[in-house]
Amino acid sequence: MRLQDQLLFNLRSLSRQRFRTLMQLIAMAIGVFSVVLLTGLGEGGRQFVMAEFSVLGKDILIILPGRKETSGGMPPLTGGTRDITLQDAQALSRLRNVDGIAPLVVGKAEVNFSGRSKESLIIGANPEFFIMRHLRIQQGQGLLQIEIDQARPVCVIGPELKKELFAAQPALGKWLKMAGSRCRIVGILANSGTGLGFDMNNALIIPVASSMQLFDTQGLFRVMIDVHSLAGMNKLSKEVERVMQERHEGELDVTVITPASLLSAFDDILAVLTVAISAIGGISLFVAGVLIMNMTLISVSQRTAEIGLLKALGASSRQVRILFVSEALILCLAGAVLGILSAEVLLWLARQQFSDLLFIAPWWASALALIVALTCGLVFAWLPARRAANLPPVEALR
Amino acid sequence: MIQVNQVNKTFQLGDQPVHALNNIQLKISPGEYLSIMGPSGSGKSTLLNMLGLLDIPDDGEYWLQGCDGLALDTVPMDEEVRARYRRDHIGFVFQSYHLIPRLTAAENIELPLVLAGIPPDERKERLQPIIQRLGLEQRAGHLPNQLSGGQRQRVAIGRATIMRPKLLLADEPTGNLDSHSGAEVIELLEELNNDGITLIIVTHDMDLGDRAKRKIRMVDGEIVLDKSREQEPS
Numbered sequence A: 001m002r003l004q005d006q007l008l009f010n011l012r013s014l015s016r017q018r019f020r021t022l023m024q025l026i027a028m029a030i031g032v033f034s035v036v037l038l039t040g041l042g043e044g045g046r047q048f049v050m051a052e053f054s055v056l057g058k059d060i061l062i063i064l065p066g067r068k069e070t071s072g073g074m075p076p077l078t079g080g081t082r083d084i085t086l087q088d089a090q091a092l093s094r095l096r097n098v099d100g101i102a103p104l105v106v107g108k109a110e111v112n113f114s115g116r117s118k119e120s121l122i123i124g125a126n127p128e129f130f131i132m133r134h135l136r137i138q139q140g141q142g143l144l145q146i147e148i149d150q151a152r153p154v155c156v157i158g159p160e161l162k163k164e165l166f167a168a169q170p171a172l173g174k175w176l177k178m179a180g181s182r183c184r185i186v187g188i189l190a191n192s193g194t195g196l197g198f199d200m201n202n203a204l205i206i207p208v209a210s211s212m213q214l215f216d217t218q219g220l221f222r223v224m225i226d227v228h229s230l231a232g233m234n235k236l237s238k239e240v241e242r243v244m245q246e247r248h249e250g251e252l253d254v255t256v257i258t259p260a261s262l263l264s265a266f267d268d269i270l271a272v273l274t275v276a277i278s279a280i281g282g283i284s285l286f287v288a289g290v291l292i293m294n295m296t297l298i299s300v301s302q303r304t305a306e307i308g309l310l311k312a313l314g315a316s317s318r319q320v321r322i323l324f325v326s327e328a329l330i331l332c333l334a335g336a337v338l339g340i341l342s343a344e345v346l347l348w349l350a351r352q353q354f355s356d357l358l359f360i361a362p363w364w365a366s367a368l369a370l371i372v373a374l375t376c377g378l379v380f381a382w383l384p385a386r387r388a389a390n391l392p393p394v395e396a397l398r
Numbered sequence B: 001m002i003q004v005n006q007v008n009k010t011f012q013l014g015d016q017p018v019h020a021l022n023n024i025q026l027k028i029s030p031g032e033y034l035s036i037m038g039p040s041g042s043g044k045s046t047l048l049n050m051l052g053l054l055d056i057p058d059d060g061e062y063w064l065q066g067c068d069g070l071a072l073d074t075v076p077m078d079e080e081v082r083a084r085y086r087r088d089h090i091g092f093v094f095q096s097y098h099l100i101p102r103l104t105a106a107e108n109i110e111l112p113l114v115l116a117g118i119p120p121d122e123r124k125e126r127l128q129p130i131i132q133r134l135g136l137e138q139r140a141g142h143l144p145n146q147l148s149g150g151q152r153q154r155v156a157i158g159r160a161t162i163m164r165p166k167l168l169l170a171d172e173p174t175g176n177l178d179s180h181s182g183a184e185v186i187e188l189l190e191e192l193n194n195d196g197i198t199l200i201i202v203t204h205d206m207d208l209g210d211r212a213k214r215k216i217r218m219v220d221g222e223i224v225l226d227k228s229r230e231q232e233p234s
């Protein structure tokens, strides 16, 4: 039988049983669709988290209070045995290979301006923080270079916060109230998205000493160190641990992490997650395959007379088998293409909707879904097709 | 052309064995016109299916002449070889037509050529004269359910003969037809026989059966009568 004739024969019988064809097509399309869409979303999420972390330069060390013994895992974000103090930070800033140091305190407080109020993120920092986080000022200036332990009633606010409190009114030089203390706005940040979970657009930045008074704490949330050269990174990290150990009576109760190590830890977790959700999609593909098998089985029993006739006319078992398998393959291929296309369309829509999330299905996901779909079709149609082919012609004709 | 030796076929019906073919001995020469008659359940269809290689006897020999003129025993043949034999040498006409409903009359007739992988140009060439001969020019593009019974059976005959087989088997070809279209179909079959094809018809209709030059009567799986018209005293 010639290929064109065979395809024509397949298409005829597919279009004859419209409902069955449609169901199989939808099942296969949904399977492939979910694989491609889920991997696309997973990849998008992973890229997003990666981008969050890469806001920090690669040449930055972060010191957290508390110690986690296992290396390579996630560092604890809160708690710890002993505070990291401003004096600790000052000591660290005297180490070699340190370009700058940013002690941070983070908290939440209600910020008021003439009747309007907003619960917002308060970050106690210093000018180095602006450099390390690449924060830009759209109006006014950043925090002044002052002694690190000096409190000043000044602040820099994010553009969103400014809009909430002042709308279109000028904000520079105005006094804000928060939790019993006051500060004057000296600068407004340029729009700069989120990073490491801090939404800088809604943040209020004050000198670190002021924030310690505000939240009544001696301990720093974390210390960021701008490292002069990447090459000295590991050595410096050891140095930092040694200094901190010395200052904390011989006990090592801080964690030093590099963005690179954090990044790779997250990357691993997220990659596993992506695979996991693709596997969920894979299950729906498998279900689609089983459905195709059932449908092909039904089709075989519905068409025994036709099979008998074809055999009576001289079709070989092989021909009959090929006819049924190729019918299933055509269905699977069409379903897979449909699924990939609709997933791509949806991912495109998602990209339009969330412009900072890069939802793109990796090419291997589509390729894999396609291959699995075709293999499913082949394997699951093979059994019924073989049954059809082995029917004795008399049996089929009666 | 056909030589059947000591062929038996039993079916198991519940715990009762049914001897559908009982020691069948038959010899058929090329170009013969046979009718097989007998009561219902006597094994006529079973014999025809066996002759048409749709069914395999339990034992015995069935020698069938191939295209090279050599007769071969088909009983031990591989199913794929039998399929090839059916395609090239044997045409079937069934009582219930067995047309494929989604294909037009012309496409149904063409189907064996398609299965045999013959290119479209040649198919068209071979199709045209047959459609003309069947008187189906006006109906060629119609689906089976748009055709009358007689027209459907003519389509089936066209399909059975388009591969130019040497043997044409018809199992009650007029069973579903009124006498007029039945007669038309029989005339068509006899015309084909006049052209040299070996024709075997199973029928319940005495008049139709009597038209054949050789009549076989079956009872309980046995051939009880086998007479040629030439031997009849007139």
Ligand SMILES: Nc1ncnc2c1ncn2[C@@H]1O[C@H](COP(=O)(O)OP(=O)(O)OP(=O)(O)O)[C@@H](O)[C@H]1O
Pocket (backbone or CB within 6 Å): B011, B012, B013, B018, B019, B020, B038, B039, B040, B041, B042, B043, B044, B045, B046, B047
């Ligand atoms: N597949 C089968 N399984 C069991 N018994 C069968 C089978 N095919 C035929 N038989 C039996 O074999 C016997 C002969 O059947 P066959 O169909 O050849 O009869 P027939 O002469 O064609 O009858 P009819 O005139 O009714 O068509 C019957 O008793 C039938 O029940």
Ligand SMILES: [Mg+2]
Pocket (backbone or CB within 6 Å): B044, B045, B046, B171
């Ligand atoms: Mg019968």
